[in-house]
Amino acid sequence: MFRTLRLAMLAGACAAGSAFAQPAPLKDLSLVDHRAQPLGAAQLAGHPTLLHFVFTTCSTSCPLQVAELAQVRQALPADVRAKVRFVSVTVDPLQDTPASLAAFAKKLDADRPGWHFVTGPGAHPLAERMQVLDAKRPQPADHRTSLYLYDAQGALKQRYAGQPVDRARLVAEITHVTRTR
Numbered sequence: 001m002f003r004t005l006r007l008a009m010l011a012g013a014c015a016a017g018s019a020f021a022q023p024a025p026l027k028d029l030s031l032v033d034h035r036a037q038p039l040g041a042a043q044l045a046g047h048p049t050l051l052h053f054v055f056t057t058c059s060t061s062c063p064l065q066v067a068e069l070a071q072v073r074q075a076l077p078a079d080v081r082a083k084v085r086f087v088s089v090t091v092d093p094l095q096d097t098p099a100s101l102a103a104f105a106k107k108l109d110a111d112r113p114g115w116h117f118v119t120g121p122g123a124h125p126l127a128e129r130m131q132v133l134d135a136k137r138p139q140p141a142d143h144r145t146s147l148y149l150y151d152a153q154g155a156l157k158q159r160y161a162g163q164p165v166d167r168a169r170l171v172a173e174i175t176h177v178t179r180t181r
Contacts, residue, residue, distance in 0.1 A: 031118035
């Protein structure tokens with residue numbers, strides 16, 4: 001009896017879980033980066049990827065998170081840093097142009113090889129699939145700060161709370177995902 005009840009509860013929890021953010025496959029990306037270069041599946045193929053969401057007029061969590069991720073990137077071993085891609089997706093694609101994203105990246109000392117600040121028509125659907133914006137308050141300032149680590153094949157390996165950034169854990173796990181084949 002109790003076993004049946006537990007199984008029913010587990011099945012219900014799994015069904016309810018489908019209402020939560022599902023990992024969006026990187027293969028569907030069609031964006032443009034702060035260098036005005038396309039960013040999609042072809043550019044990320046074979047590269048572990050750390051994905052998160054920002055907007056350029058943010059004065060609170062976004063600059064702090066980008067600064068922390070810059071420290072994570074710098075702490076990575078050189079061979080890992082050369083392979084991994086950081087992708088910062090705007091939650092405000094109507095305002096955030098490649099030029100404004102470039103200024104944002106430069107201001108935060110994050111305009112680095114392998115780091116893409118991206119915008120375009122594909123940014124909004126990606127944010128929706130990842131449930132980055134609160135349905136009750138879908139304003140850029142209310143976006144979630146989660147980080148998503150994908151392996152080189154585009155499979156979601158881990159989702160992290162974004163505030164604060166657990167730098168030591170990220171360095172260890174990005175290194176592990178990058179060096180594991």
